Amino acid sequence: MTAPSEQKSPAPVEEVTLTIDGVEVSVPKGTLVIRAAERVGIEIPRFCDHPLLKPAGACRQCLVEVSAPDREGNVRPMPKPQTSCTLEATPGMQVSTQNTSPVAEKAQRGQIEFLLVNHPLDCPVCDKGGECPLQNQALDHGSNTSRFTGVKRTFPKPIKISSQIMLDRDRCILCQRCTRFQDEIAGDPFIDLQGRGGGTPGYEVHGLHAQQIGRFDEAILDYVGGETVTDDDSVGPMGEPALVSATAGNAGTVGPAAVDASGRPFASYFSGNTIQICPVGALTSASYRFRSRPFDLVSSPAIAEHDACGAAIRVDHRRGVVLRRLAGDDPAVNEEWITDKDRFAFPWQSAPDVLTSPLVRDEETGELVPTSWSEAVHLAAQLLTGATGGVGALPGGRLTVEDAYAWSKFARVVLGTNDIDFRARAHSAEESDFLAHRVAGASMDVTYGDLERSPQVLLVGLEPEEEAGTIFLRLRKGVLAGRVKVATIAPMATRGSTKMRAEVLPVVPGGETEVLTALAAGDSEHTQYAALAEALRGEGAVILAGERLGMVPGGYTALLKLVEATGARLAWVPRRAGDRGAVEVGLLPGLLPGGRPTAEAQARVDVAAVWGVDELPATPGRDHTEILAAAADGTLGALLVGGIDLEDLPDPALAERALAGVGSVVQLEVRRSAVTEHADVVLPVVPPTGKSGTFLNWESRPRPFETVLEGPGMSDAKVLDMVAEAAGTDLGTRTVTDTYAELAEFPGWDGPRHEAPAVEAAPTPELGAGRAVLATWRLMLDAGRGQDGEPHLAGTAHRPVAMLSAATATGIGLQAGGNVVLSTDTGRLELPAVLAAMPDGVVWVPQHSVGSSVYRSLGVGAGAVVALAPADSEVQS
Amino acid sequence: MADKRGRKAGSSSSPAPAKKSSQEVGAKGDFDVDGDLDKNAIEEFFAPVAGFGVTMASLFSPVVTEQYPFEKKPTAPRYHGRHQLNRYADGLEKCIGCELCAWACPADAIYVEAGNNTPEAQYSPGERYGKVYQINYLRCIFCGLCIEACPTRALTMTNEYELAGQTRAEMIFEKDELLAPLRSGMLAAPHPMVEGTNDDDYYRNEVDGPTPTQVDWVRERRPEDPTLDAAEAAARTRAEQGGER
Numbered sequence A: 001m002t003a004p005s006e007q008k009s010p011a012p013v014e015e016v017t018l019t020i021d022g023v024e025v026s027v028p029k030g031t032l033v034i035r036a037a038e039r040v041g042i043e044i045p046r047f048c049d050h051p052l053l054k055p056a057g058a059c060r061q062c063l064v065e066v067s068a069p070d071r072e073g074n075v076r077p078m079p080k081p082q083t084s085c086t087l088e089a090t091p092g093m094q095v096s097t098q099n100t101s102p103v104a105e106k107a108q109r110g111q112i113e114f115l116l117v118n119h120p121l122d123c124p125v126c127d128k129g130g131e132c133p134l135q136n137q138a139l140d141h142g143s144n145t146s147r148f149t150g151v152k153r154t155f156p157k158p159i160k161i162s163s164q165i166m167l168d169r170d171r172c173i174l175c176q177r178c179t180r181f182q183d184e185i186a187g188d189p190f191i192d193l194q195g196r197g198g199g200t201p202g203y204e205v206h207g208l209h210a211q212q213i214g215r216f217d218e219a220i221l222d223y224v225g226g227e228t229v230t231d232d233d234s235v236g237p238m239g240e241p242a243l244v245s246a247t248a249g250n251a252g253t254v255g256p257a258a259v260d261a262s263g264r265p266f267a268s269y270f271s272g273n274t275i276q277i278c279p280v281g282a283l284t285s286a287s288y289r290f291r292s293r294p295f296d297l298v299s300s301p302a303i304a305e306h307d308a309c310g311a312a313i314r315v316d317h318r319r320g321v322v323l324r325r326l327a328g329d330d331p332a333v334n335e336e337w338i339t340d341k342d343r344f345a346f347p348w349q350s351a352p353d354v355l356t357s358p359l360v361r362d363e364e365t366g367e368l369v370p371t372s373w374s375e376a377v378h379l380a381a382q383l384l385t386g387a388t389g390g391v392g393a394l395p396g397g398r399l400t401v402e403d404a405y406a407w408s409k410f411a412r413v414v415l416g417t418n419d420i421d422f423r424a425r426a427h428s429a430e431e432s433d434f435l436a437h438r439v440a441g442a443s444m445d446v447t448y449g450d451l452e453r454s455p456q457v458l459l460v461g462l463e464p465e466e467e468a469g470t471i472f473l474r475l476r477k478g479v480l481a482g483r484v485k486v487a488t489i490a491p492m493a494t495r496g497s498t499k500m501r502a503e504v505l506p507v508v509p510g511g512e513t514e515v516l517t518a519l520a521a522g523d524s525e526h527t528q529y530a531a532l533a534e535a536l537r538g539e540g541a542v543i544l545a546g547e548r549l550g551m552v553p554g555g556y557t558a559l560l561k562l563v564e565a566t567g568a569r570l571a572w573v574p575r576r577a578g579d580r581g582a583v584e585v586g587l588l589p590g591l592l593p594g595g596r597p598t599a600e601a602q603a604r605v606d607v608a609a610v611w612g613v614d615e616l617p618a619t620p621g622r623d624h625t626e627i628l629a630a631a632a633d634g635t636l637g638a639l640l641v642g643g644i645d646l647e648d649l650p651d652p653a654l655a656e657r658a659l660a661g662v663g664s665v666v667q668l669e670v671r672r673s674a675v676t677e678h679a680d681v682v683l684p685v686v687p688p689t690g691k692s693g694t695f696l697n698w699e700s701r702p703r704p705f706e707t708v709l710e711g712p713g714m715s716d717a718k719v720l721d722m723v724a725e726a727a728g729t730d731l732g733t734r735t736v737t738d739t740y741a742e743l744a745e746f747p748g749w750d751g752p753r754h755e756a757p758a759v760e761a762a763p764t765p766e767l768g769a770g771r772a773v774l775a776t777w778r779l780m781l782d783a784g785r786g787q788d789g790e791p792h793l794a795g796t797a798h799r800p801v802a803m804l805s806a807a808t809a810t811g812i813g814l815q816a817g818g819n820v821v822l823s824t825d826t827g828r829l830e831l832p833a834v835l836a837a838m839p840d841g842v843v844w845v846p847q848h849s850v851g852s853s854v855y856r857s858l859g860v861g862a863g864a865v866v867a868l869a870p871a872d873s874e875v876q877s
Numbered sequence B: 001m002a003d004k005r006g007r008k009a010g011s012s013s014s015p016a017p018a019k020k021s022s023q024e025v026g027a028k029g030d031f032d033v034d035g036d037l038d039k040n041a042i043e044e045f046f047a048p049v050a051g052f053g054v055t056m057a058s059l060f061s062p063v064v065t066e067q068y069p070f071e072k073k074p075t076a077p078r079y080h081g082r083h084q085l086n087r088y089a090d091g092l093e094k095c096i097g098c099e100l101c102a103w104a105c106p107a108d109a110i111y112v113e114a115g116n117n118t119p120e121a122q123y124s125p126g127e128r129y130g131k132v133y134q135i136n137y138l139r140c141i142f143c144g145l146c147i148e149a150c151p152t153r154a155l156t157m158t159n160e161y162e163l164a165g166q167t168r169a170e171m172i173f174e175k176d177e178l179l180a181p182l183r184s185g186m187l188a189a190p191h192p193m194v195e196g197t198n199d200d201d202y203y204r205n206e207v208d209g210p211t212p213t214q215v216d217w218v219r220e221r222r223p224e225d226p227t228l229d230a231a232e233a234a235a236r237t238r239a240e241q242g243g244e245r
């Protein structure tokens, strides 16, 4: 489970030897002098240099004196100091830094003075104060006083360049780290360098704008016709309202590359990284604005809980309140970048509806009332063990491995059932078979490193920019370096696939099976896929299958055939942080921990031995929807429900019926939810900040983390242990250490694995007039409960639209700019229509954005046929 | 002298001189330690009441007892007493919530949370103001380092030294207790800055009182504000004087 795959050792690189401050150092050819100096522990001051960005030489702070051998081999000094961040080391080079060269020292001191000429030095009101590279380096390498006596150049400020990101151009030192990041890494150059020259003193505004960072905005650049838009959330130095630049409320003039699908100026999903790498306080976030100073904060490393990428983060809290999150540095996983969701979506963990004490339903009033832990736990044990017809367990997909293991064991040992399924989303039996056959118990195979090097990556049922941001960044990095080619089987080219320069194999949802089969067959029949089929047979090819493939009948069956036919390596990419771990510990009806099929007697014996019980239930369990159906019709007597949101379920109405109709409901949740209304006992559990544990990311890489905020709250594992104890069983999952020790007791499983799925592709649906096949997936920023309490982040979400081809639009008589209505027997959904290059007879909508909740409104998911009509015609009829 | 030396040595931990000391004491006897054998007759006569000399002298010297708390004496002008958060002449707060005072405090007695000024709620000039401000007088050691750290001269110390309370919580002074009272003519915050000025102008003391526009702004939003009338009078006077100039 933990062994990394065999890495090919890179070809030997030529070394060059140079001296820095008299210290000899050998570095691979192509290394920059500034990096070579780091190797021997010599720190050269810098602002614009960033190891993960291309050299720019923009700030001129890293000047050093250099001599190098000429053609005859005589070492000659270069006439002027050189920027060490753009200079490649060459053999025999002699570098003198500020430590040994008065010239370099003077050059650096002068450069700091230049940078500070127009710098406001308003550190007391600057969010960067106390952790500011400019402050630090001005103290270390600058002069004590300034010779500048004139009036500094100033700009109106602050500018909101998105609802989250604020820009103070006075403080910007034009290092271009932000613009290079957005361009080179994220691929959303929504801010850029504009103007020329140093500008003029004071607040004068005129067409001769100084060089500055920003979005293109006529008003801010003082062009004719620009409309000034202000924001009443903050003010500038004169008490004037902040400016809004080319964002949601103010479109400005932007090219097509800088707008999202709805035509709105685009805010990047990765924009928060610019704040972190800005070496000054020019870029700050609205959510952290003025909230604390570095010395107030306690920083703890942690793992992001929003997706299956396992990105390393740093959580900063002040007196028990988390104030911000930053990207951690983990070269093997997320390098130094995280998504805005990982960075800003943390207030849910301390939302007002967080449960703090156990609740039980008062028999007389029917209201939930707070009670003691012992009473709640005993009542829960009583309800669960006394339920006639058995209990179904719905743990949800956000658990740590330890908590998931406790759920798995609790269901089998205490509840005596296999009715457990973590998939609080659309799912299929084919998917369970695939997971049990291929994913569970498999060791780490495809890694992030492989994504960056693989010559051909095929994506199916996965939109990395929306569903797994870290994967997107890695793939894009590989693509831009010319090493990786990406192909994606999807209904349309999205922004994400465009930025990865992906070859799109367009399909009508449900048609993925056919394409996978064609690729497996090779080039003999399907010439349009010949090149890709060939590439997938090459060395190092990787296939990433998203969890959405589970909704395509025959999808996983065809996928496994393709893998067999091509020899490409396969990784399954779920959406949630706990999904991979849940598969590993057996939160599926047919699976026990470590990939052991429940149906195998030997597997049950193994597990029963570790758990110290006589036998485990052998009857196959029900899956998520079946559990809910059985609860609704009274077959099951009780439900044990974890962190699930009904809106994520393929049939929210069924879930509501089940919860209302079932004998009793015991809930383990962080926050009050729709399930709470039906619960008889509510046992509060802590969010990830309150516990330690491990997430298993999509690579199957364990991502352990420690408790950030100590408190009285308990994890799922501990609460379940208490309930088990009240029911007379020792679960042994009271601490993470206990749980880990027990997990280590499981021997490897070399018995037979679960059978591979064998499901036929569904026939292509017949489309009558005014009907279309639904394509849908979730956007990164949507209506999920994990993003609650962060309006600044929500403002950067993409506006929901419906996408369809021009022919489909004409077919239903849709006028340009009109709204389109999708309807089924369950209900309707109206969204602005956007034309896109996609197969005819397909309509795409975001699955769960504000104003577009597909399961709730339409009652169907991807691949279903919906009726399509222009909005106004429907009103008439 | 020898005796003294001996006693001193005896009190040390070194064993050898201690032995010597006991020998000496034994030799000289244990009464005649101060050698008052050579006093004259008069001295000898008064000797039993000599100690009252000091008492008598004190009876006629000036009284230094302070009748605190009935009479309070002013402290030295630079005495480090309770802190105060000052205001600009138009009533805006000087504190910008920078937390430098909290950072400088060696006793960790200060807690600050800054806030974002908005056009509708401008408490201090510029972008930022001190939203929460607390000083814990059970921790404060009155060193004055916070005062030196304050970049806006918002924080100064008064001579007020009567700091006592019944509970720990009472000894944590909140912003409203620390803020300087509004002098007559000042306009209570929040209100907009003086038109056409920026935070630097305030810092350079170029704002000498509220303007009619500020007064109108407050009258529109908080007609009951008790500072309005005096501020309006002050604003009008200054406007007239400005007009004459």
Ligand code: SF4
Pocket (backbone or CB within 6 Å): A119, A120, A121, A122, A123, A124, A126, A127, A128, A129, A130, A132, A133, A134, A135, A171, A279, A280, A281, A282
């Ligand atoms: S960017 Fe740094 S130096 Fe500039 S005002 Fe902010 S803290 Fe001070």
Ligand code: SF4
Pocket (backbone or CB within 6 Å): A171, A172, A173, A174, A175, A176, A177, A178, A179, A213, A277, A278, A279, A280, A282, A283
């Ligand atoms: S905003 Fe920050 S990162 Fe961007 S150029 Fe200016 S100083 Fe550099």
Ligand code: SF4
Pocket (backbone or CB within 6 Å): B094, B095, B096, B097, B098, B099, B100, B101, B102, B112, B130, B146, B149, B150, B151, B152, B153, B154, B155
């Ligand atoms: S009192 Fe002064 S040092 Fe303290 S936060 Fe306010 S402005 Fe900053």
Ligand code: FES
Pocket (backbone or CB within 6 Å): A045, A046, A047, A048, A049, A056, A057, A058, A059, A060, A061, A062, A063, A083, A084, A085, A086
């Ligand atoms: S770090 Fe070298 S020029 Fe900026």
